[in-house]
Amino acid sequence: MLTKNQKLVYVRIALVIAMIVGIFGAIPVQASTEKPKGTVPVVDYFNLDGTLKLDGSVSGSLDLQGWDVRSDAERGPILSATQPALQPGWSALGENNFGDGSINGAVQAIAINGTDVYAGGFFSPVLDSGNTLTADYIAKWDGANWSALGSNGVDRGSLNNWVSAIAISGNDVYVGGAFENVKNNGTIIPEADYITKWDGTNWSALGSNGASNGSLNGSVGAIAISGDDIYVSGVFTDVNNNRVVVNNADYIAAYVREPVTHYVKWDASGMGDGSSWTDAYTDLQSALSAASAGDEIWVAAGTYKPTSGADRSVSFVLKNGVAVYGGFAGTETLRGQRDLKTNVTIMSGNIGDVGLASDNSYHVMVGSNTDNSAILDGFMVTGGNANKDDLILTDMSRGGGMYNSLGSPTVANVVFNENNAIFGGGMYNYGDQYVDHIPVITNVIFSNNTAVEGGGMRNDNHSAPLLTDVSFVDNEVPRTGGGMENVLQSNPTLVNVTFSGNSAPGGVGGGMSNISSNPSLINVTFNNNSAEWGGGMANGTSSPNIVNVTFAGNTAVVHGGGISNESNSNPAMKNTILWGNSSPAGAQIYNESGSTTTVEDSVVQGGYAGGTNIITADPKLLPLADNGGPTPTMALLSSSPAIDAGDDANCPATDQRGVTRPQGSHCDIGAYEYVNQPPTDISLSKSNVDENLPVGTTVGTLSTTDPDAGDTFTYAFCGGTDDASFSLTGNTLKTAAVFNFEAKSSYSICIRSTDSGSLSTTKTFSITVNNLVDTQTFGDVSTTYWAYNFIERLYNAGITGGCTTTPLNYCPDSTVTRAQMAVFLLKGVHGSNYTPPAVGGSTGFADVPTTYWAAPWIKQLAAEGITGGCGGGNFCPDTPVTRAQMAVFLLKSKHGVSYVPPAATGVFADVPVGYWADKWIEQLAAEGITGGCGGGNYCPDTPVTRAQMAVFLVKTFNLP
Numbered sequence: 001m002l003t004k005n006q007k008l009v010y011v012r013i014a015l016v017i018a019m020i021v022g023i024f025g026a027i028p029v030q031a032s033t034e035k036p037k038g039t040v041p042v043v044d045y046f047n048l049d050g051t052l053k054l055d056g057s058v059s060g061s062l063d064l065q066g067w068d069v070r071s072d073a074e075r076g077p078i079l080s081a082t083q084p085a086l087q088p089g090w091s092a093l094g095e096n097n098f099g100d101g102s103i104n105g106a107v108q109a110i111a112i113n114g115t116d117v118y119a120g121g122f123f124s125p126v127l128d129s130g131n132t133l134t135a136d137y138i139a140k141w142d143g144a145n146w147s148a149l150g151s152n153g154v155d156r157g158s159l160n161n162w163v164s165a166i167a168i169s170g171n172d173v174y175v176g177g178a179f180e181n182v183k184n185n186g187t188i189i190p191e192a193d194y195i196t197k198w199d200g201t202n203w204s205a206l207g208s209n210g211a212s213n214g215s216l217n218g219s220v221g222a223i224a225i226s227g228d229d230i231y232v233s234g235v236f237t238d239v240n241n242n243r244v245v246v247n248n249a250d251y252i253a254a255y256v257r258e259p260v261t262h263y264v265k266w267d268a269s270g271m272g273d274g275s276s277w278t279d280a281y282t283d284l285q286s287a288l289s290a291a292s293a294g295d296e297i298w299v300a301a302g303t304y305k306p307t308s309g310a311d312r313s314v315s316f317v318l319k320n321g322v323a324v325y326g327g328f329a330g331t332e333t334l335r336g337q338r339d340l341k342t343n344v345t346i347m348s349g350n351i352g353d354v355g356l357a358s359d360n361s362y363h364v365m366v367g368s369n370t371d372n373s374a375i376l377d378g379f380m381v382t383g384g385n386a387n388k389d390d391l392i393l394t395d396m397s398r399g400g401g402m403y404n405s406l407g408s409p410t411v412a413n414v415v416f417n418e419n420n421a422i423f424g425g426g427m428y429n430y431g432d433q434y435v436d437h438i439p440v441i442t443n444v445i446f447s448n449n450t451a452v453e454g455g456g457m458r459n460d461n462h463s464a465p466l467l468t469d470v471s472f473v474d475n476e477v478p479r480t481g482g483g484m485e486n487v488l489q490s491n492p493t494l495v496n497v498t499f500s501g502n503s504a505p506g507g508v509g510g511g512m513s514n515i516s517s518n519p520s521l522i523n524v525t526f527n528n529n530s531a532e533w534g535g536g537m538a539n540g541t542s543s544p545n546i547v548n549v550t551f552a553g554n555t556a557v558v559h560g561g562g563i564s565n566e567s568n569s570n571p572a573m574k575n576t577i578l579w580g581n582s583s584p585a586g587a588q589i590y591n592e593s594g595s596t597t598t599v600e601d602s603v604v605q606g607g608y609a610g611g612t613n614i615i616t617a618d619p620k621l622l623p624l625a626d627n628g629g630p631t632p633t634m635a636l637l638s639s640s641p642a643i644d645a646g647d648d649a650n651c652p653a654t655d656q657r658g659v660t661r662p663q664g665s666h667c668d669i670g671a672y673e674y675v676n677q678p679p680t681d682i683s684l685s686k687s688n689v690d691e692n693l694p695v696g697t698t699v700g701t702l703s704t705t706d707p708d709a710g711d712t713f714t715y716a717f718c719g720g721t722d723d724a725s726f727s728l729t730g731n732t733l734k735t736a737a738v739f740n741f742e743a744k745s746s747y748s749i750c751i752r753s754t755d756s757g758s759l760s761t762t763k764t765f766s767i768t769v770n771n772l773v774d775t776q777t778f779g780d781v782s783t784t785y786w787a788y789n790f791i792e793r794l795y796n797a798g799i800t801g802g803c804t805t806t807p808l809n810y811c812p813d814s815t816v817t818r819a820q821m822a823v824f825l826l827k828g829v830h831g832s833n834y835t836p837p838a839v840g841g842s843t844g845f846a847d848v849p850t851t852y853w854a855a856p857w858i859k860q861l862a863a864e865g866i867t868g869g870c871g872g873g874n875f876c877p878d879t880p881v882t883r884a885q886m887a888v889f890l891l892k893s894k895h896g897v898s899y900v901p902p903a904a905t906g907v908f909a910d911v912p913v914g915y916w917a918d919k920w921i922e923q924l925a926a927e928g929i930t931g932g933c934g935g936g937n938y939c940p941d942t943p944v945t946r947a948q949m950a951v952f953l954v955k956t957f958n959l960p
Contacts (some may be wrong), residue, residue, distance in 0.1 A: 093117070093141050103139070111166040111173070117141040118149075118173055120163030124156075137163045138175055149198045151175070153186020155875045156204055157390070159196075167223040170292050170319060173198040174206075174230060176220025194220045195232060199292075206230070206257075211241030229256055262287040265300035265330045277330050283308075284316060284324075284347075293321025293373070300330035301343035305351050306361050312385075313396065315363040316347060318409050323375035340378050340413055341763060349383035349400070349419070357420065360385035362395075364419070365402040367409030372440055374409040376402075381414060385419035397421065398458070399428030401449065404439055406432060412442040416449060418454070424458030424485075425449035425475065431463035431490070439465040443630050446483070447473040453503065454485035459517070463490045467497055469630035472511070474501040480538070481513035482529060496656045498631040500624055504531035508564070509538035510554060516541045523656035523671045525633055526550045527624045532557045535581060539595075543570040547650055550634055550670040550717030551576070552621055556583035560590035569595045575646040576602045577619050577670040583786070601647040603669050617641040619670065622709045629657025633672045635709040638756050643667040676757030679713065683707040684733065686753075688768040691741040692789070694960040699767060700883070702731040704753040713757040718762045720750030724928075726767070738960045740789030743773035778802055778810040787812060787947040794950045797959045798832025799824060803946070812947035818870070819854040819877035821886075822861040824949060825893045828957040829864075836860035845875040852877065865897030880943035883933070884917040887924045887940075890956045906939040915940065929955040 093101075107121040117140070128146040135148035136157030140449035150158040160183075165176035174197050182192035184203040189196070191205035194213030207215040218236035225231070231254050263280035264287045270279035277300070279286045284304045287297045297653035306619075307314040318324065326345030327338040338631040352359030364384040367374055385402030385810035395403055401419035402411070404427070416426035426449035431437035445466075446456030455475030459465060472483035482502035486492060499511035510529035512519075514537070521544060535554035537544070560947050561581035565571060573951035576599070588605055589597050599611035603619045620637040621771040627633045633656050636642055646667040654660055662668070663675040686700030704713045715731055717723040725737045725747055739747075747767040754760040774783035774792075781791050791810055794800050816824070824919065827834055836856040843850055843859045852858070855899040858875055861867050866889060870876035881889070892899060901923035906913045911921050923937050925931050929952060933939035944952070953959065 013262045015274070030328045036745065070146050077578060081277075088722060093146075098832045106162075106165045108162065108177075109166040111168050113168045113171075113173070117143075118166050118168070120166050120175060120177065122162040125580045134158075137161065138166075149885060150203050150318045152183035158183050164219070164221050164549075165223040165232075167225045169230075170223045170321070171200050172292055173200075174223050174225065176232060176234065178219040179213075182611075190214070194218065194234065195223070196617045196876070200496075207241060215240050229254055235338075257631065259294040259296065260291070262291055262295060262297045262306070263300075264297060266302040268330075271728055277332075280330070288316060288322070288324070289318065289615045291319060291322045293319070295322050295326045295846055296335070297322065298328050298335070298338075298399045299324065299326045299345050299379075300334070300343050301326075303348050303349050306364065307351055310352055310359065312351070312359065312362050314351075315361060315366040315403070316674040318365070318367045318370050318374040318376060318407075319724060320370050321373045323373075323377065324379075326378035327374075338378065344380060345378060346380045346382060349385060357385050358387070359381070362386045362388065363399050363401070363403040363406055366404070367402060367407040367411075367439065368405040370404075370407040372408050372410045372438075375412070376409060376414060377412045379414050380417060381426075382417045384419040385423070386423075388418050389422055398423045398460075400424070400428070400451070401426045403599070404437075405430040405462075405656040406435070406437055408436075408438050408440070410440045410442075411444055412440075413444070415445045415447065417445075419449045421451045421458075421925070422453070423451060423460070424454045425451035425477075426456045427458075428454070429457070429459045429465050429490075430461055430462040431459075433462045433489070437463055439463075441465055441467045441470055443469045445471045445473065446475055447471075451477050453477055453479050453513075454481045455504075456483045458485045459487070459490035459492050461488045461490065463492070465491060465492045466471055466495075467758060470494070470497045471631050472497070472499045472502055474504050476505070478505065479507040480504065480509055480515070482507075482510045482531065483512055484511045484516070485509065486517035486519055486783065487515045488517070490517045491519055493522075494524050494777045495522045495652075496524075496629070496631055496658070497521070498525045498527070498624075498633070498656075499529055499536070500525070500632065502529045506532050508533040508540075510535045510556075512537045514539045514542035514544055514569075518543050518545070520545045520547075521549050522547050522652050523654070525624070525631070525656060525671045526551045526554055526562070527634060528553045532558040533566075534590075535562065535583065535714045536560075537563045539563070539565045539569035539571060541569060543572070546571055546573045546576055547725045548575045548646070548652060548655070548667075548669070548671055549573070549577075550621070550672065551578045551588070552634055554581045556581075556590075559583050559585035561587045562589060563597070564590045564592075565595035565597055566592040567594070572598045572600075573602055574600045574650040575667065575669045576640060577621070579603060579605045579619055579621060581605075601645070601650070602670065603642050603645075604768070613647075615641050615645060615669070620710075621670075625709065627657060627672070627709060628659075629705060631656060634670075635672055636668060636670070636674045637710040638674065638676065638708070640668075640674065643674045645669050675708070676755065676759055677707045677712075678759035679704045679706040679753050679755055679761040681710075682751055682753045682761065682763040684765050687765055688770055689739060691772055692793075693735065693737045693738065695735055695737060695958065696727075699726070699733040699735060702733060702753070704761075706755055706756070708755065708757075711757070713753045713755055716752050718750040718752040720748050720764060722747035722767075725749075737958065738793060738954075739769045741769045742774075742784075743789050745769050745771070746906060778812075779807045780809045781812055785812065785947075787950055789952040790954045791947065792953050793959050794873050797954075799959070800950075810946060812945065812950075814946050815880040815943040816949045817878050818875060818881050818885075818948055819858060821881045821889060821944075821949070822854055822857040822867075825889055826857055826860060826864075828953050828959075829893050843875075845869055845873060845877075847874040864879045866892045882941050883938060883944055883948075884915075884921060884940035886944050886949075886952060887917055887920040890929065890952055891920055891923060894956050908936060909933055910937040911940055 039847050105122045107119050109120040111118045120138040122756045126133040126139045126146050127137035133148045134151040138161040139146050161178040163177035167174045170604050177196045180193040182196050182203050191208035191214050194216040197204050214334035216236040220234040222233045233252040262274040263277050264284050265280035268280035274281040306316050327343045329343050347364050349361030349364040360383050364381050369782045379403045386400040388396035400421035401416040419425050426446040447453050455477040456472040475483050482504040483499040500665045502511050503511050510531035511526045529536050535556040536551045561583035562578045581588050599608045601613045603615040607616045608614050619642040620640040622635040624632045624634050627635045644664040644666045646669045651661050651667035656671040659673045661673050684700045685702045689699050700714050727736045750764050752760050752762045802808050839850045839855045843855045847859050901919045904913045904918035907922045
């Protein structure tokens with residue numbers, strides 16, 4: 001085995017890096033997929049016993065340029081005094097069985113990837129324990145044996161000349177030198193001259209000049225990698241990038257690898273190379289194996305398992321720089337076209353008996369040793385079972401859904417459902433105290449997961465995930481942390497998170513348990529969680545920072561319905577609601593001796609001794625619901641005392657839903673910021689009514705859609721064409737007229753709904769009139785006659801009995817005399833049962849004797865001031881009434897004898913301004929009683945027919 005005991009080992013590696021750094025200046029050689037990141041410190045390459053670390057934990061190159069191996073004037077010694085000193089002595093990497101080394105020529109480049117050492121130079125062939133390998137110019141040492149990287153298909157290596165540079169990115173090995181016409185298993189790759197890539201199986205080219213030659217025309221001396229970019233230097237000039245000459249890339253150039261999208265579709269039937277939906281991989285593991293940094297993996301709806309076998313230790317393993325996306329139908333060309341709800345994509349650990357969990361995968365997903373560039377997005381993760389319970393706490397007891405040791409993956413739009421573990425049923429995160437490990441978890445749901453500790457999630461040993469828009473629902477443990485458990489200085493940050501229905505029966509921390517940990521909670525809701533101690537949260541030697549959090553409806557059997565604090569726990573609460581939690585001791589807050597909770601600007605049921613600005617009035621919380629935003633919240637009613645009562649200095653910029661704070665004069669207390677949003681829609685339960693029904697008939701009831709829970713509404717008309725034909729009583733729409741289908745079959749109204757905050761919306765409704773079967777009363781007025789409905793209404797109102805009784809006729813086209821008009825008007829004013837006083841000794845008119853059939857009616861009409869006669873002391877009882885006279889009679893009957901209409905403006909062509917009845921005629925039209933006689937005229941001097949009189953009377957007196 002290699003040791004760190006020889007200075008020449010450092011010097012040899014240093015020569016490689018020195019050559020690269022000398023060309024690239026400050027550009028570091030970086031490891032792209034393994035920790036540590038970037039250029040690796042020397043010490044990290046070695047074990048404490050002095051041996052080279054080949055356990056897979058490091059990858060990259062050592063930056064030793066200008067360093068003295070023992071000490072350095074500026075930067076100090078490479079190894080500190082407390083670390084093992086360098087010792088003399090060499091060890092070999094293999095041998096050829098004849099007392100010599102395996103390699104028979106010069107080595108010019110070395111790179112390390114995990115347990116593998118890659119060596120390149122001017123050697124041919126390589127002998128491994130006496131066996132000749134086709135490893136000309138480049139070979140791999142795996143700690144025990146040498147092996148070749150491909151062959152030319154015969155008996156020689158793939159490369160035909162020396163190698164001077166090696167760099168590693170993930171599983172890809174980039175090689176540069178003086179070789180041409182690389183042979184990949186007998187197939188020449190002319191585009192791979194001077195620089196090529198080995199992916200573990202095959203060689204490939206990096207670009208071309210467009211004419212079956214490589215992009216470079218001279219040998220490569222150094223390679224460095226930064227992310228997806230590859231930097232190359234050598235003796236080449238005029239780099240040819242797909243037939244485009246890059247003149248300014250002489251001797252040094254950068255190659256940007258094009259990211260690749262790998263497709264996975266369980267029922268694909270094509271080539272199976274992942275290059276398209278048609279030719280997609282049918283299993284996800286193939287795509288993960290093929291993907292390199294910068295690539296994306298698109299997975300179509302379906303269920304995918306880590307293995308088709310029975311090995312429970314096999315998992316889906318994330319890679320740095322690789323994003324795995326689910327939610328596709330299998331036809332999309334853009335990631336934004338996926339539909340997560342419709343195209344449910346499942347990662348399942350149920351690899352064995354479908355009905356048996358004991359043979360499920362220990363972890364469905366693994367994100368260990370990753371950074372935030374390792375992405376999992378758009379999946380349901382289910383069926384993991386990390387249940388290996390032994391004296392040594394192995395990773396097989398942690399993280400049934402996902403296991404992250406020393407990892408910081410990005411997890412978004414994922415549901416962890418029905419996973420199990422001893423620790424961390426849904427997810428387990430493990431960190432260390434020297435390097436930050438921050439998994440980024442966004443828009444994720446942990447539901448129905450189980451564990452002994454940490455049902456939804458367990459964060460262990462300095463793990464500090466960032467959770468945003470996350471829900472923990474119905475997770476369960478028997479001991480600690482139904483929803484989440486944080487132990488050993490694990491300090492996650494939770495923003496916009498909900499814990500609901502989680503439980504620790506017989507244990508502590510139904511929603512969350514903290515042991516020697518100090519999480520930060522901002523805009524978090526704890527509702528309906530339960531435990532023996534600490535229904536919402538339990539703290540032991542922990543001091544979480546709690547800002548704008550709502551604890552409501554949580555229960556504990558012993559103490560701390562909302563929150564329980566023990567063993568010198570000192571949480572700080574600001575702008576927080578504790579209401580409706582229950583427990584025999586400390587229903588809202590329980591502090592064991594030695595623990596103190598600081599509470600400021602909060603609502604606490606029953607108050608809190610020692611708190612600052614504590615409100616004890618009911619915050620008027622509504623039940624947990626979808627109030628907008630990615631997580632459920634408990635809304636405030638508009639009358640809540642929590643509104644505008646928070647301390648702005650401590651408020652986050654938004655509430656749990658993403659609503660800007662403050663909405664009023666100050667921010668609100670709790671996770672929910674009340675905002676009076678306008679109503680969005682109005683509904684009418686019924687929008688039709690039968691014809692011929694009386695005024696006041698109910699049409700339907702109104703209701704309003706509003707994003708604000710608990711709002712109340714008032715309704716009013718808002719200028720619809722036919723608003724006057726209806727009335728409103730509360731939210732009930734009623735008729736204000738009797739409708740006739742034949743006259744008008746549809747009405748348009750406008751309704752405004754105004755909420756309790758004076759915001760409103762409007763909507764136009766069309767009310768249809770139902771056509772009923774009409775019956776004919778008068779022999780001379782058929783149901784199709786134009787004024788049929790009005791005549792029928794006049795008859796039903798008792799104002800007319802027709803013109804003859806045998807047969808019963810109405811005489812609709814006969815003119816109305818002034819005597820008949822007197823009867824019609826008085827019955828319209830006083831009702832159908834009205835009888836005028838006796839005429840007495842005189843009617844008051846010379847041409848109306850006391851014995852005249854209508855004498856009492858005529859005298860009473862004059863007595864009420866509606867008429868003064870026709871002139872000369874006469875009434876002219878048998879003279880037809882003109883349309884002009886009718887206008888005056890109707891308006892005086894309706895409004896009173898003192899009524900005077902507005903001045904005329906010239907509405908009708910045949911009623912000029914100055915005509916004796918001009919203003920009366922125009923007002924009659926303005927009130928909708930007449931529309932004229934047609935053609936823009938009124939025909940003022942034309943006699944009124946009995947049919948027209950029916951219309952006038954029904955409209956004037958609003959007869960049913």
